[in-house]
Amino acid sequence: MAVTVADFLRSTRDAHFEEFLELLRMPSVSTTPELAGEVHACAEWVADRLRRAGVPTVELVETKRHPVIIGEWLGAPGKPTILVYGHYDVQPADPIELWETPPFEPTIRDGMIFARGAADMKSNLITVIQAIEALAAAHGAPPVNLKFFFEGEEEIGSPSAPEVVASLKDRLSADGVLSCDGGMESPTRAGLLVALKGITGVQVNLRTSNTDLHSGMYGATVPNALQAMAKLAASYHHDDGSVAIEGFYDGVIELTPEERAEMNEYPATEAEILAQAGVAAAWGEPGYTIFERMGARPTIDFNGLWGGFQGEGSKTVTPCEAHLKITSRLVPGQDPSRILELIKKHAKDHAPAGAKVSFTASEWGAPAYAVPRDNLLQATAERVLTEQYQSKPLIVRAGGSVPITATFKGVLGQETVTIGFGLPGSKVHAPNEWFREADFDRAREVYAAYLGAF
Amino acid sequence: MAVTVADFLRSTRDAHFEEFLELLRMPSVSTTPELAGEVHACAEWVADRLRRAGVPTVELVETKRHPVIIGEWLGAPGKPTILVYGHYDVQPADPIELWETPPFEPTIRDGMIFARGAADMKSNLITVIQAIEALAAAHGAPPVNLKFFFEGEEEIGSPSAPEVVASLKDRLSADGVLSCDGGMESPTRAGLLVALKGITGVQVNLRTSNTDLHSGMYGATVPNALQAMAKLAASYHHDDGSVAIEGFYDGVIELTPEERAEMNEYPATEAEILAQAGVAAAWGEPGYTIFERMGARPTIDFNGLWGGFQGEGSKTVTPCEAHLKITSRLVPGQDPSRILELIKKHAKDHAPAGAKVSFTASEWGAPAYAVPRDNLLQATAERVLTEQYQSKPLIVRAGGSVPITATFKGVLGQETVTIGFGLPGSKVHAPNEWFREADFDRAREVYAAYLGAF
Numbered sequence: 001m002a003v004t005v006a007d008f009l010r011s012t013r014d015a016h017f018e019e020f021l022e023l024l025r026m027p028s029v030s031t032t033p034e035l036a037g038e039v040h041a042c043a044e045w046v047a048d049r050l051r052r053a054g055v056p057t058v059e060l061v062e063t064k065r066h067p068v069i070i071g072e073w074l075g076a077p078g079k080p081t082i083l084v085y086g087h088y089d090v091q092p093a094d095p096i097e098l099w100e101t102p103p104f105e106p107t108i109r110d111g112m113i114f115a116r117g118a119a120d121m122k123s124n125l126i127t128v129i130q131a132i133e134a135l136a137a138a139h140g141a142p143p144v145n146l147k148f149f150f151e152g153e154e155e156i157g158s159p160s161a162p163e164v165v166a167s168l169k170d171r172l173s174a175d176g177v178l179s180c181d182g183g184m185e186s187p188t189r190a191g192l193l194v195a196l197k198g199i200t201g202v203q204v205n206l207r208t209s210n211t212d213l214h215s216g217m218y219g220a221t222v223p224n225a226l227q228a229m230a231k232l233a234a235s236y237h238h239d240d241g242s243v244a245i246e247g248f249y250d251g252v253i254e255l256t257p258e259e260r261a262e263m264n265e266y267p268a269t270e271a272e273i274l275a276q277a278g279v280a281a282a283w284g285e286p287g288y289t290i291f292e293r294m295g296a297r298p299t300i301d302f303n304g305l306w307g308g309f310q311g312e313g314s315k316t317v318t319p320c321e322a323h324l325k326i327t328s329r330l331v332p333g334q335d336p337s338r339i340l341e342l343i344k345k346h347a348k349d350h351a352p353a354g355a356k357v358s359f360t361a362s363e364w365g366a367p368a369y370a371v372p373r374d375n376l377l378q379a380t381a382e383r384v385l386t387e388q389y390q391s392k393p394l395i396v397r398a399g400g401s402v403p404i405t406a407t408f409k410g411v412l413g414q415e416t417v418t419i420g421f422g423l424p425g426s427k428v429h430a431p432n433e434w435f436r437e438a439d440f441d442r443a444r445e446v447y448a449a450y451l452g453a454f
Numbered sequence: 455m456a457v458t459v460a461d462f463l464r465s466t467r468d469a470h471f472e473e474f475l476e477l478l479r480m481p482s483v484s485t486t487p488e489l490a491g492e493v494h495a496c497a498e499w500v501a502d503r504l505r506r507a508g509v510p511t512v513e514l515v516e517t518k519r520h521p522v523i524i525g526e527w528l529g530a531p532g533k534p535t536i537l538v539y540g541h542y543d544v545q546p547a548d549p550i551e552l553w554e555t556p557p558f559e560p561t562i563r564d565g566m567i568f569a570r571g572a573a574d575m576k577s578n579l580i581t582v583i584q585a586i587e588a589l590a591a592a593h594g595a596p597p598v599n600l601k602f603f604f605e606g607e608e609e610i611g612s613p614s615a616p617e618v619v620a621s622l623k624d625r626l627s628a629d630g631v632l633s634c635d636g637g638m639e640s641p642t643r644a645g646l647l648v649a650l651k652g653i654t655g656v657q658v659n660l661r662t663s664n665t666d667l668h669s670g671m672y673g674a675t676v677p678n679a680l681q682a683m684a685k686l687a688a689s690y691h692h693d694d695g696s697v698a699i700e701g702f703y704d705g706v707i708e709l710t711p712e713e714r715a716e717m718n719e720y721p722a723t724e725a726e727i728l729a730q731a732g733v734a735a736a737w738g739e740p741g742y743t744i745f746e747r748m749g750a751r752p753t754i755d756f757n758g759l760w761g762g763f764q765g766e767g768s769k770t771v772t773p774c775e776a777h778l779k780i781t782s783r784l785v786p787g788q789d790p791s792r793i794l795e796l797i798k799k800h801a802k803d804h805a806p807a808g809a810k811v812s813f814t815a816s817e818w819g820a821p822a823y824a825v826p827r828d829n830l831l832q833a834t835a836e837r838v839l840t841e842q843y844q845s846k847p848l849i850v851r852a853g854g855s856v857p858i859t860a861t862f863k864g865v866l867g868q869e870t871v872t873i874g875f876g877l878p879g880s881k882v883h884a885p886n887e888w889f890r891e892a893d894f895d896r897a898r899e900v901y902a903a904y905l906g907a908f
Binding site: 031032033091092094095156157199201208209210211212213214215216217218219220221222224226227229230231233234236237273274277278280281282283284285297299301302303304305306307308309310311312313315316317318319320322323324325327329352353354356363364398399400401424428430432 | 548549675688
């Protein structure tokens, strides 16, 4: 054929960018039951886009929550088979009032697209499909065998994925996984993800009486659920920032000096990272740099805390219940179900007298994950990223968690290599999430180069 | 005239009870801006009801928030003049889902009327008007001179009242105030209120970064606003239940052995009070019984606490802000503005590193109040209540606050005597507030007896 990958990407650029915006307009928020229809519509859109790219077999697999899209394009006999992983769901947009422009109306300012999911990860999802379309346009079919697994539950901890992967084990068999759920370290330097933290979580509920009570009559005489919860929540950390749960650090594998050195070779200073986040002072476990903590130290995180009257004005009430959403980021050596039990035991042991504790299960539960450096997909990623960015990629241990990687490893026996294009500070999971327009072009080129390199 | 007060109350009983239900159907929630129209409609209804009772002069005085109803019926030359105080506003109904029947659809079960405002204080408001109507029916005019001051902002701390009282000082002059904003101690024993706690309050806001952040990346490295708020909130009390704010107890007047004995002569046991509230264990400042704490010890109360994600499911966010609504109940010797400053100073001094504290003013601010036992209105109340209940009333120091009493004392130089009919455990300020149907009859009789006794 006459067309090259580069030609194709150039000629389709504007139409493909419009597609990206179209995808961002879909409120595919997986955690919100009322938006299930929107999530499903987004899945259908993505499946259709795969078909239009030329993927011969595309199928929607329904789950209890949101469908998985699977597909196959085995057009390169003798070449390896890569399972491309991504997710089309996004985080909720609240607090909605802090967005400068509506989260599902992508808006371009200063070379950046602002929208929920722009960085995490609709940019990567659409550009990897477009790159595959370009490879097919140049070669008749992609020069590597491809399978697809795009889920709609990543932002709620991938609860259906293990079952779906297990039930489709043969159809998903491959030589390795390319996860598009990642980011780069700077506009000019790639990152090579070698480890991800694990995660577990639970909601702690605390009750002190049958009903809210009048604070004038009862404030001096009965426990206040908010005060009891404050005491309990405050007990999860020592004043120095380390986790106070008994046994929490047991079994955690200590970092080697080499690993520490690698992590501290971060392309931004601590001051820059804090300034970008608008934070006055760093915080966390003593004895480690913020880069070491971010990449390789476990945490207890409070994601939500509430009880009593939150409206405008006053209500002189002694509240009877309070709630605390906790997640914990895990590192190698920590078992998710054991840590979950320790979190719950701590709540029971430290609830003040008169406070009854109960738990609402969360969907999180995945151990930490590390990918070997000599794996074929990983070694190829390191080579291609070095070529594309003209410098060695930074070795990254991510604080985030992608529970599906543990499933691919455990059920399919496959390692996962991660390539994505969001940048640090792009406000994933927060208001005003953004993705650089320049990285839209970069992503299409790098994905095409990577999938063309086998 | 042939009709007696008792005859009149008997013949009008059913119609007057229907009126009570009609008043309860009005959602006169003063704190909710969206309900301002409903509050105003309620004011007009009450003003009209006063006119129908025969009060010759009734007027709505507009304020920045909700109108005050004033009125005069000076038909008893040579007799004392009593200013009748009440409020027609109610607390918000939330958490609405905990009501067994809708808060503004009064429902009768087991001899109790369930509705927001049933006990606090629409029962007292309507029955005192009906009692006055009965006195007029029997005597041509009430046998004591009456003035009226019914406000619509009591549940938000009476912010407009001081200005209105000052501006109408001459028209409100009287020999004392009868406040209908109170309750009884048991169905068979009256209480005589001799003291009320004061109140102040503020909302503490805490911020740790510009925006919510991804907990995977930032949970290990920057302060979490919820955790910072938990630490701060937990620092307001010692583990033993006493308030930990420096200087909080300075100047508090210690109770005499006689006062303690009076308070401990409470008609219910600690176990009964806790069981009624559904509380497993008492809580509060050590060294005092729950009756002493309820009546005469100052408190710091948390009324609302929130931040981060509260929806169903999960959001792995490091929240950037948290909020805490605090009120403080004050006793003699504590100045509201000084205590407010101490609460704010404590927040600034105890906010963890990296957390910025700011404040949202509340409308509360009133010192504690005590009424002399030998005051004419108070002595008459003691005598009439003894006759009506056939036993000496219990001497009550209430934990609740009625800021308007301080205004009547300071601006008009008048003491306030309180007679009301809600019972302990009637869930004022909480879901499923109730008032006994039997006490509707009792209230009409006692108010008529009291106002007929001068």
